[in-house]
Amino acid sequence: MKKSSFALVRVLAMIGLAISAYLLIQKLNGTISSIKGCGGASGCANVLGSKWSQWFSIPVSAFSTVLYLGIIGLTFKPQRTALITVVLLLVGAAIWFSLVQLLIIKAFCPWCLGTHLTGVLCAISIWRALPSEPSGKGVAPALLPAGLGLAILIIGQAIGPEPKGYAISKETLSGGVPVPENSGERIIDMGTGKKFILGKSPFMGPIDGPHVLVKYFDYTCESCRNLEGDLAKLKEKYPQKIVVIMNVTPLNRDCNPNLPAQVHNHEHSCELARLSLASWIAQPESFPEIHKILFTRPILWPEQAKEKIALIIGEEKLNTALNDPEVNRLLASNTNDFKQLNSRTVKMPKLLIGKGKMLQGLMKDSDAFISAMEKTLPLK
Numbered sequence: 001m002k003k004s005s006f007a008l009v010r011v012l013a014m015i016g017l018a019i020s021a022y023l024l025i026q027k028l029n030g031t032i033s034s035i036k037g038c039g040g041a042s043g044c045a046n047v048l049g050s051k052w053s054q055w056f057s058i059p060v061s062a063f064s065t066v067l068y069l070g071i072i073g074l075t076f077k078p079q080r081t082a083l084i085t086v087v088l089l090l091v092g093a094a095i096w097f098s099l100v101q102l103l104i105i106k107a108f109c110p111w112c113l114g115t116h117l118t119g120v121l122c123a124i125s126i127w128r129a130l131p132s133e134p135s136g137k138g139v140a141p142a143l144l145p146a147g148l149g150l151a152i153l154i155i156g157q158a159i160g161p162e163p164k165g166y167a168i169s170k171e172t173l174s175g176g177v178p179v180p181e182n183s184g185e186r187i188i189d190m191g192t193g194k195k196f197i198l199g200k201s202p203f204m205g206p207i208d209g210p211h212v213l214v215k216y217f218d219y220t221c222e223s224c225r226n227l228e229g230d231l232a233k234l235k236e237k238y239p240q241k242i243v244v245i246m247n248v249t250p251l252n253r254d255c256n257p258n259l260p261a262q263v264h265n266h267e268h269s270c271e272l273a274r275l276s277l278a279s280w281i282a283q284p285e286s287f288p289e290i291h292k293i294l295f296t297r298p299i300l301w302p303e304q305a306k307e308k309i310a311l312i313i314g315e316e317k318l319n320t321a322l323n324d325p326e327v328n329r330l331l332a333s334n335t336n337d338f339k340q341l342n343s344r345t346v347k348m349p350k351l352l353i354g355k356g357k358m359l360q361g362l363m364k365d366s367d368a369f370i371s372a373m374e375k376t377l378p379l380k
Contacts, residue, residue: 005129006075012122013075017068019115024061027053029262029346035111043107045222049163049362052100055153056160063153064093064115071122080130081141087126088146090119096154166361167347175336188212188245191356194337196245201330202280202287205235205243211377214245214352216338219273219294220266221251223362224349228295230362230369237370238379246291247334248273251348255331258339260346271302275309277330278321283313353377 026035027048035044047053053060071086094116101108173194186207188196196214198207215231217224235242250256251263255270272294279290293308294300300308310318321327341350347361353376363369374380 006078006126009122009125009129010072010075012118012125013068013071016115016118016122017065017072019111019118020061020064020068023048023111023115024059024065026262027059027061035264043101043105043222044109044111045226046107047101047105047109047112049223050105051160051162052097052105052157054160054163055156057163060097060153060157061115064119071126083126083130084139084142085146087123088142089149090123092146092150093153094120096150162364166359166363169358169360170356171341171352171358172356173337173340175333175340188214190214190352190354192352198243198245201333202246202248202276202284202291203243204246204288204291206240207243209241209243211238211241211379212243212245212354214247216247216249216334216341216348216350218249218251218266218269218348219276220269220299221348223347225295225297226362227349227351227369230366233366234370234373241379246276246287247337248276248331249334249338249348249350250331256335256338258335258342260342263346268299268302272300272305273331274322274327275302275305275318277327278318278324279309279313281324281326282317282321286312 023035035048055063067086067089074083074086097112097116101112171192173192175194185200186198188198190196190212196212198212213231215227217227219225231242231244235244250269250273251259251266252269253259253265255273259265276287276291276294280287290309290312294305306318338350341358341360349361351359353359353373357376359372363372
């Protein structure tokens with residue numbers, strides 16, 4: 001076999017290696033909801049946060065990284081049976097993972113699909129680079145290792161544990177404004193060192209609710225949207241007991257200078273955050289409705305969101321609130337908290353649950369979340 005005929009294979013394998021390594025780094029860093037090119041409706045967080053993104057506790061991107069390294073090595077020292085085994089693995093894995101996204105997760109990750117497309121193209125290039133041989137030569141010996149490898153992968157994913165998409169940490173915060181105890185306002189002490197005044201920033205739930213949570217989130221973050229669903233079910237079960245302070249925290253350096261280097265800018269994040277805060281300032285009673293609109297999928301363009309909100313509170317009233325210095329003050333306060341809360345993990349969303357404890361990321365489902373809240377708050 002001529003090594004020169006594998007030049008295209010080598011290029012495609014390098015592309016596959018780069019994508020796989022990038023996904024592996026994002027998975028290990030816990031930044032799967034902040035991957036470049038993945039909008040809030042793309043499904044990246046849902047796919048990469050699922051059990052199907054790992055083999056037991058090992059990210060599948062680690063295996064694809066090793067596979068592409070092996071392919072690059074084989075282009076310098078080609079072996080027919082080994083290359084045919086690789087072809088079968090690449091095509092089989094592409095079919096399997098595409099079906100998982102379509103039928104099981106029901107969400108698609110563009111980067112993952114890019115990896116599979118690269119794999120198929122790489123497999124085609126390998127097959128075309130192989131010299132002509134009698135029909136079927138080299139295929140039969142490759143069937144067993146390729147089939148066994150795919151079977152081990154699928155079984156390991158099916159019986160492996162659900163990934164832990166969250167962390168519970170002990171946190172401290174500074175930067176709060178001193179509040180006199182006799183101010184008549186409801187002061188919330190979450191055990192972090194910073195006190196919150198209920199009603200000075202957006203919140204949802206009865207103002208006299210006994211259990212207060214503080215949520216840091218972004219409207220373009222898919223994991224944040226998922227937690228919104230968990231909180232809705234919790235409030236539905238305990239309608240008079242749960243109050244959530246909604247600290248919108250844009251994942252964009254245009255308005256959040258404290259964004260970690262490994263998190264990319266989320267498009268429209270700042271604009272949607274400002275619309276949310278302005279809506280609260282202009283007409284607090286309409287905030288729950290507007291909050292729901294801002295979490296619409298696919299993500300609304302700022303112009304679309306503004307138009308929808310203006311229909312509720314009025315264009316003039318909204319524009320006046322957008323120019324209110326309080327919008328920037330609240331953003332600065334939230335992003336300053338965000339900087340301090342990233343000391344252990346950059347997972348989003350972040351939910352202060354009391355006694356200095358913070359839930360960062362997502363639990364496996366709403367039932368697990370509700371059960372954890374019932375024990376922590378406690379609600380029963």
